[in-house]
Amino acid sequence: MAKKARIAFYTLCKAMPLPPESAPALHAGDLAPNGVLPDGSHLLELRGRPVILAFAPEEWNPTHAHQSELFARLSREFGHGAAFVDTATDEWHSLDCRGELAAQFGVTGQRALFLLDEHGVVRWKTVVESGQDLRSGQVLAALEALQPAASGGARAGAGALSRRTFVTATLAAAALLLLPGCSPDSSTKNGKDAAPEAPVGSNDLLAVTLSINGKPHRLQIDARVALLDALRENLHLTGTKKGCDHGQCGACTVHLDGQSILSCLTLAVMVQGQEITTIEGLATGPALHPVQAAFLKHDAFQCGYCTPGQIMAATALLRDQPTRLGSAVEIREAMSGNLCRCAAYPNIIAAIQEVQRG
Amino acid sequence: MHPFQYQRPTSPAPAVATVAKNPGATFIAGGTSHLDLMKEGVYRPTLLVDVSGLPLKQIVDFEGGVRIGAGVSNTAAAYYPAIQQRYPAVSEALLAGASVQIRNMASMAGNPLQRTRCPYFRDLTQVCNKRTPGSGCAALGGYNHVHALFGASAACVATHPSDLAVALAALDARVQTTGPRGPRTIAFPELHRLPGDTPHLDTVLEHGELITAIDLPAFDGRSHYLKVRERASYAFALVSCAVALEMDGPRIRRARVALGGVAHKPWRVGPAEALLAGQPPSEKLFRAAAAAAFAAAKPLAHNAYKIPMGRNLMVRALLETSGLQPLQGPAGTAFAASVGGMAGRLATPR
Numbered sequence A: 001m002a003k004k005a006r007i008a009f010y011t012l013c014k015a016m017p018l019p020p021e022s023a024p025a026l027h028a029g030d031l032a033p034n035g036v037l038p039d040g041s042h043l044l045e046l047r048g049r050p051v052i053l054a055f056a057p058e059e060w061n062p063t064h065a066h067q068s069e070l071f072a073r074l075s076r077e078f079g080h081g082a083a084f085v086d087t088a089t090d091e092w093h094s095l096d097c098r099g100e101l102a103a104q105f106g107v108t109g110q111r112a113l114f115l116l117d118e119h120g121v122v123r124w125k126t127v128v129e130s131g132q133d134l135r136s137g138q139v140l141a142a143l144e145a146l147q148p149a150a151s152g153g154a155r156a157g158a159g160a161l162s163r164r165t166f167v168t169a170t171l172a173a174a175a176l177l178l179l180p181g182c183s184p185d186s187s188t189k190n191g192k193d194a195a196p197e198a199p200v201g202s203n204d205l206l207a208v209t210l211s212i213n214g215k216p217h218r219l220q221i222d223a224r225v226a227l228l229d230a231l232r233e234n235l236h237l238t239g240t241k242k243g244c245d246h247g248q249c250g251a252c253t254v255h256l257d258g259q260s261i262l263s264c265l266t267l268a269v270m271v272q273g274q275e276i277t278t279i280e281g282l283a284t285g286p287a288l289h290p291v292q293a294a295f296l297k298h299d300a301f302q303c304g305y306c307t308p309g310q311i312m313a314a315t316a317l318l319r320d321q322p323t324r325l326g327s328a329v330e331i332r333e334a335m336s337g338n339l340c341r342c343a344a345y346p347n348i349i350a351a352i353q354e355v356q357r358g
Numbered sequence B: 001m002h003p004f005q006y007q008r009p010t011s012p013a014p015a016v017a018t019v020a021k022n023p024g025a026t027f028i029a030g031g032t033s034h035l036d037l038m039k040e041g042v043y044r045p046t047l048l049v050d051v052s053g054l055p056l057k058q059i060v061d062f063e064g065g066v067r068i069g070a071g072v073s074n075t076a077a078a079y080y081p082a083i084q085q086r087y088p089a090v091s092e093a094l095l096a097g098a099s100v101q102i103r104n105m106a107s108m109a110g111n112p113l114q115r116t117r118c119p120y121f122r123d124l125t126q127v128c129n130k131r132t133p134g135s136g137c138a139a140l141g142g143y144n145h146v147h148a149l150f151g152a153s154a155a156c157v158a159t160h161p162s163d164l165a166v167a168l169a170a171l172d173a174r175v176q177t178t179g180p181r182g183p184r185t186i187a188f189p190e191l192h193r194l195p196g197d198t199p200h201l202d203t204v205l206e207h208g209e210l211i212t213a214i215d216l217p218a219f220d221g222r223s224h225y226l227k228v229r230e231r232a233s234y235a236f237a238l239v240s241c242a243v244a245l246e247m248d249g250p251r252i253r254r255a256r257v258a259l260g261g262v263a264h265k266p267w268r269v270g271p272a273e274a275l276l277a278g279q280p281p282s283e284k285l286f287r288a289a290a291a292a293a294f295a296a297a298k299p300l301a302h303n304a305y306k307i308p309m310g311r312n313l314m315v316r317a318l319l320e321t322s323g324l325q326p327l328q329g330p331a332g333t334a335f336a337a338s339v340g341g342m343a344g345r346l347a348t349p350r
Helices: A065-078 A100-104 A136-144 A163-177 A227-234 A292-297 A307-320 A329-332 A345-357 B012-018 B034-040 B073-077 B082-088 B088-097 B100-103 B163-170 B270-276 B282-292 B306-322
Strands: A007-011 A051-055 A111-116 A121-130 A206-212 A215-221 A253-256 A258-262 A276-277 B005-007 B025-026 B047-050 B060-064 B065-069 B176-181 B182-187 B211-217 B222-229 B235-250 B251-260
Touching: A136 B005, A215 A227, A253 A307, A258 A307, A258 B100, A292 A307, A292 A345, A307 A329, A307 A345, A307 B100, A329 A345, B012 B025, B012 B047, B012 B176, B012 B211, B025 B034, B060 B082, B065 B082, B073 B082, B073 B270, B082 B088, B088 B163, B088 B222, B088 B235, B163 B222, B163 B235, B163 B251, B211 B251, B222 B306, B235 B306, B251 B270, B251 B282, B251 B306, B270 B282, B282 B306
Parallel strands: A007 A051, A206 A276, B005 B047, B025 B047
Antiparallel strands: A051 A111, A111 A121, A206 A215, A253 A258, A253 A276, B060 B065, B065 B211, B176 B182, B176 B211, B222 B235, B235 B251
């Protein structure tokens, strides 16, 4: 039988009882156990092709649009050769990660991703413990080590994966990132055996406490994580937008101790002890901040992508620098760091002026 | 971004010691330029020493002038009353630069230490002696419209992007540092280097030497900063000019003029300053001074436009500083510093 570069993508452990104990954690280089898959087949039967195992928490909702999109991409990439076991209806299932296979892999109650090669050997794994998050950059850095050489050169023989397997692994990792974190009570004492492995190319994670919208948030993050990415990827505060990621557009504007700053050019680790306010922290209960209300009233946006940054910049200016904001010309100058590709500028200025007049 | 270790000392001495003994270490304060370059892969420090927590955030009166702590934000310095009133060129340069957000983040020491905006410096697919010594200069035969007229070398034709640095050069600010060999004072015009054959070195600072303060010396004249850019706000200068004039009755006692956007450092124009000294201000005099200032300009393929633009800008800056022409906006604001765009659209009190 010709060996095709086929991938099996599993989501596992549907509604199984909590096993009595979990096996020790598996590491790269270990031979994977021959567990039973949800369709009743054994992992051993899949030898000869790479396998990605994604252990997912039950909260994963496949109806979320961005997850559907990812599934569509996976299907497009591997529509003909892939064996989507347990996805016969082309749907992702909401599955518990407390099954027997999760225990055999030592990752009970955790989000985890394993990449097995055609010999059944664990080539890469990553585990996200309760309360932690994984950054796409870390995953991609780890996967880089497995990236195939561009033209099948020396690296291909030195442990690199085929291009197709690599692409699948990348997409699967992206799928994992979209899953919500395990709730704290889903983390068992057995689950703690499996410490997250440091992704290739990363240094140690730092314990960072950020005060955001009046609440402390403890994170384990790489020193390279920008405040913007910590907000969006670690804390799921996605109101703050990533535009250029280089300080040129203002979409990522947040307040630091009441002043507007660019979260994309701020390392999260550098702003501990300072009060961070995001667009999520502006409204008081159901009542919109006056600037938010004015933006609505004046139709101060079209696509809306720059709007959180515009509003954060405007609120900081109105609160701290009223004497520096007079005419429309002055507002334009003070707001010049916030670009709007839809060019809603006249309405943005009208909204700010209305709040200014009180 | 490459991995790095991170430290946050609470006083200057350990910060200096840590960086000095670690060749891959660098200071970080506001991070607006540094983090950008790290994301691009241009900077690859192995250790970041965060100096934003150091107690260097005070502005105090000092020997008749003002001492600005290295960690003071660009915003705080720009709106500090003694600076805005007595050294409007400094506030104008600050407020005509970057955006509100970046000014809130950027430190006073970090601003003059920002790297060039030469596009080839940031493009890892291009050669650049400043980024990789010995690799060559892509700008020399490339699209060099934002590049240098003065003091360039065969190795580098980049310009320095800081507006603030131009104002500080005209005012003969002094830079206080502490380094592995102890504290020292550097005259601002001596802080930055010309590229020569070592364009990877922007300044005379040693590895591990930390700026602790910038001193504005006592000054009872008029100062002003004027800037031309490709859009009305939030853009680097194509050409800029800072002027510090001290009068003796109807005559100019001393004139100091620095040009921005034309060299690897703020470009003081000594011959022009000499022409102005002792003369009563007039447009004719200023035109002669501007001609002298640009007499030695060596344009590249795409930047000769900067010569007439720079001459006219310098004349206008001198006219506005001396009061022969009104400022385009209130002194000490971005509106006074702007040419075109929103300039002239606010009433000026002068």
